[in-house]
Amino acid sequence: MTGLLANPRVQAALRLILGGFFVYASLDKIASPAAFAKIVYQWQVTGPVASNLVAVTLPWIELLAGLLLVAGAWRHEAAAVIGALLVVFLLAAASVMARGLDVENCGCVSLARTAAASAWPPAWMKGVGWFLVARNLVLLGAAAALTFVPPRCATATPPSAPGA
């Protein structure tokens, strides 16, 4: 498994998927920080002022780390930042679920408040629940691989000819 994760092509794919996801996820929040602050507050993990600070800083950390991952610069460190964010998101989601709170839109990607029942994505994909936990665990696995597994060197030494 570690050998597969060390494959440079696999690492490049993980970087592009994980980095691209976080860049995309940051855009709506950066465009509408007040709307994002309301959603952060709905999680009831932080008070109103702390929710405001999270809302104005978190999307830019996501954007910067995502861009670095896509570009392949400081990729171990960028993946570590994203991994740390995902751990925080998972703990917060566990807290929300344990308290039985109904957070209609987690604010993870889109900030749209309400949608028709038939709209995409469906409510179970937008709210805080098991889908969010599973998705973040998958993303956390990718971030851990990029943080801790060094890519295998792409250039292999050709076998030397006999007598050479």
Add this chain to the structure above:
Amino acid sequence: MAARVVRTLVIALAGAAVGLLWNALSGRGFALGQSVLVQAGDELVEAPAAKALLDRGALFLDARPRDFWKVSRIKGALSLPEDDFDRAFADLEPRLRRAGGVVVYCSGYGCEASHVVARRLRERGILAAILDEGIPAWQDAGYVLEPGSPR
């Protein structure tokens, strides 16, 4: 190893700094020192003060969707849902204009419905206070909800 930790912190701190600068300079920002739900003209009232108003006969309005009001509510509260404001307001307007005081509440924390309803009432010349943090604050202060009618 130390260099990696420093670079990791640089990413996090640089992102946070850009976010704070963007909030201050972009024109899309908002005041960080107060709840983002509060706007100029909103009058917030803490649960104990709201209870005193209730005891003095103030009219309480439940801004949540009517199904929630049917399940439970603050004693005597009438339903004025944000999502059905115009119709419900038409029914309640005479009572609202006679009331000695009006307090609006919703489900608290990120709930904006009470703020929206209070602003719409203000536009119609009716001043209404907003129960700060809504029902959770009411219950945290030791006050109970009454069960709604099964209608």
